[in-house]
Amino acid sequence: MTQVLVAGVAEGEVLVLTEPLSFWGGVHEASGDVIDIHHPQNGANVTGRVLVMPAGRGSSSSSSVLAEIIRAGVGPAAILLGERDPIIALGALVAEALYGQAVPVVVLAPDEYARVTAWRRVRVQASGEVEVSSD
Amino acid sequence: MRLITRMADMVGARRLIPITRAHIDGCLYHGPASIDFARTLAESGAKVHVPTTLNVGAIDLLHPTLFRGRPEVAAASREMMRHYAAMGCRQTWTCAPYQLVERPHLGEQIAWAESNAIVFANSVLGARTERYGDFIDICAALTGCVPEYGLHTDEGRVGQTLMHVRGIPDATRRRETFFATLGHLVGRLAGTAIPVIDGVDHATEDQLKAFGAAAASSGSVAMFHMVGVTPEAPTRREAFGGRAPDRTVVLGPTELAAAAAELTTTNTRTLGAVSIGTPHFSYAEFERLRSLLAERLVSPDLEFFVSTGRDTLARIDAEGWGGALRACGVQIVTDTCTYLTPILSGRPGAVMTNSAKWAWYAPGNLGYDVIFASLEECVESAVRGEVWRDDVPWEGGA
Numbered sequence A: 001m002t003q004v005l006v007a008g009v010a011e012g013e014v015l016v017l018t019e020p021l022s023f024w025g026g027v028h029e030a031s032g033d034v035i036d037i038h039h040p041q042n043g044a045n046v047t048g049r050v051l052v053m054p055a056g057r058g059s060s061s062s063s064s065v066l067a068e069i070i071r072a073g074v075g076p077a078a079i080l081l082g083e084r085d086p087i088i089a090l091g092a093l094v095a096e097a098l099y100g101q102a103v104p105v106v107v108l109a110p111d112e113y114a115r116v117t118a119w120r121r122v123r124v125q126a127s128g129e130v131e132v133s134s135d
Numbered sequence B: 001m002r003l004i005t006r007m008a009d010m011v012g013a014r015r016l017i018p019i020t021r022a023h024i025d026g027c028l029y030h031g032p033a034s035i036d037f038a039r040t041l042a043e044s045g046a047k048v049h050v051p052t053t054l055n056v057g058a059i060d061l062l063h064p065t066l067f068r069g070r071p072e073v074a075a076a077s078r079e080m081m082r083h084y085a086a087m088g089c090r091q092t093w094t095c096a097p098y099q100l101v102e103r104p105h106l107g108e109q110i111a112w113a114e115s116n117a118i119v120f121a122n123s124v125l126g127a128r129t130e131r132y133g134d135f136i137d138i139c140a141a142l143t144g145c146v147p148e149y150g151l152h153t154d155e156g157r158v159g160q161t162l163m164h165v166r167g168i169p170d171a172t173r174r175r176e177t178f179f180a181t182l183g184h185l186v187g188r189l190a191g192t193a194i195p196v197i198d199g200v201d202h203a204t205e206d207q208l209k210a211f212g213a214a215a216a217s218s219g220s221v222a223m224f225h226m227v228g229v230t231p232e233a234p235t236r237r238e239a240f241g242g243r244a245p246d247r248t249v250v251l252g253p254t255e256l257a258a259a260a261a262e263l264t265t266t267n268t269r270t271l272g273a274v275s276i277g278t279p280h281f282s283y284a285e286f287e288r289l290r291s292l293l294a295e296r297l298v299s300p301d302l303e304f305f306v307s308t309g310r311d312t313l314a315r316i317d318a319e320g321w322g323g324a325l326r327a328c329g330v331q332i333v334t335d336t337c338t339y340l341t342p343i344l345s346g347r348p349g350a351v352m353t354n355s356a357k358w359a360w361y362a363p364g365n366l367g368y369d370v371i372f373a374s375l376e377e378c379v380e381s382a383v384r385g386e387v388w389r390d391d392v393p394w395e396g397g398a
Helices: A062-071 A086-099 A110-118 B002-011 B032-043 B071-086 B116-127 B136-143 B170-174 B178-188 B203-219 B253-262 B281-294 B310-316 B321-327 B358-368 B376-382
Strands: A003-004 A011-014 A050-053 A077-080 A105-107 A123-124 A129-134 B016-018 B022-024 B052-054 B145-147 B163-164 B197-199 B247-253 B271-281 B302-309 B328-333 B350-351 B369-372
Touching: A003 B203, A011 A110, A050 A110, A062 A086, A062 B032, A086 A105, A086 B002, A086 B032, A105 B136, A110 B016, B002 B016, B002 B136, B002 B145, B022 B136, B022 B197, B022 B302, B032 B071, B032 B136, B052 B071, B136 B145, B136 B253, B170 B178, B178 B197, B178 B203, B178 B247, B178 B253, B203 B271, B203 B350, B203 B358, B271 B281, B271 B358, B271 B376, B281 B302, B281 B310, B281 B369, B281 B376, B302 B310, B302 B350, B310 B321, B310 B328, B321 B328, B358 B369
Parallel strands: A011 A050, A050 A077, A077 A105, B022 B052, B163 B197, B163 B247, B271 B302, B271 B350, B302 B328, B350 B369
Antiparallel strands: A003 A105, A011 A123, A123 A129, B016 B145
16 A cells, blocks of 8 residues: 655656665765665666665665755655655655655555556656656 | 654554663764754754763764864764754764663663664664664654654564574684674565574674674664574574564575675775774774784784774773774774775775675775675784785585
């Protein structure tokens, strides 16, 4: 079942991460580049993308790094998760509270998650519903 | 409090429960958002409600000249550190709060952040903390409560995946890198499940520290059981709460050898530095370092860093060990850690470490090539000025 952790509306190109990612040590704070050398998507950039990722990983500093990349304007447009992750959700909540920038964080059901990974560009509704979008 | 109740809603908790202490990871500077949050709280006059310790910051307050980063980052780090101190947090500046004299005990409800501290508190001490991150950690400390869910409950602490360690020769088990390597492998395989490790009969706190830190870096492990070793797993049956494992994985010499190899990024023999103490070096580890180094000098061709907590430094200084180690060329770093902030001078060559966590993060954070090795290999290499490896194999009948 879809669960909205942080509500918001967003649209962007999908970036599918095929493994969990720790934002701390995994994403550069000023550029939004994936810097984790062990990650299959190392070298990709999260800025403006709808990030589809199975789960968070590792460091408890990931909340800070997510809030910081959102503040700096290099954060993702939305985060769609396969599993609930309060550390990621907290980063988005604090960015919203401090800077008024709502980056939706939604946990998708397995079938929905699989469907979204095949889409190129999507729109995330405040209800957590994800639909394909054409640009 | 608003963040705490939002979190409670998010995780479906029905009520809040009181905690007895907190450990804050959010005091490390990651950019202006870190400061904006800390300043907002500190300037509102907020004070912590329970005894609260602080994780590392980005600079060594006792040895500030070690910091080689930009001055504005040092200034911002100091400001961060000041805000958290103003809220009444104890200035421990360590990622190993379980090494402090005052530490939580079995069954105590706490709110700890910092992935290695979380896994140690749950697994080794039997205290109960969820996987708290930055921001929520200080909110828990200020309010003195957390949502009741997950690892705070009996149900949430039951083992899920059986990791059976089998066919490892004794010589390999005695190898100093065994626990960190096993932890790295378990983190890779466990996902978000609670792993139960069977087939390891005894372990010291430092070995469990290395194991947990590795598992919480390569994976999201917030708690493990080690049958016959950790307090909530006297038997396999109790570790699983009487239930059958969801999944069983066998870990043998081949898997361990591959996991160890993954932590080394180069085959160069040139070393620029040796860095140990991630998580922070304990008193017992300093004892071992002293005996391995045996008053020999570190080669002038490289740098040798040990990261530790200021409380541990005070203890070893009281013994006169700190001065003796420095005289041999060992640089002792407190309040921060060499894998998250620029301290190494960047001499050409790889960095050798006995920490799987350092080996996992430093290549991405700081761009170093890493050689993962035992403490003995680290010390011998530091003295010789080039890479020295022992010949204990992961496989074979030795």
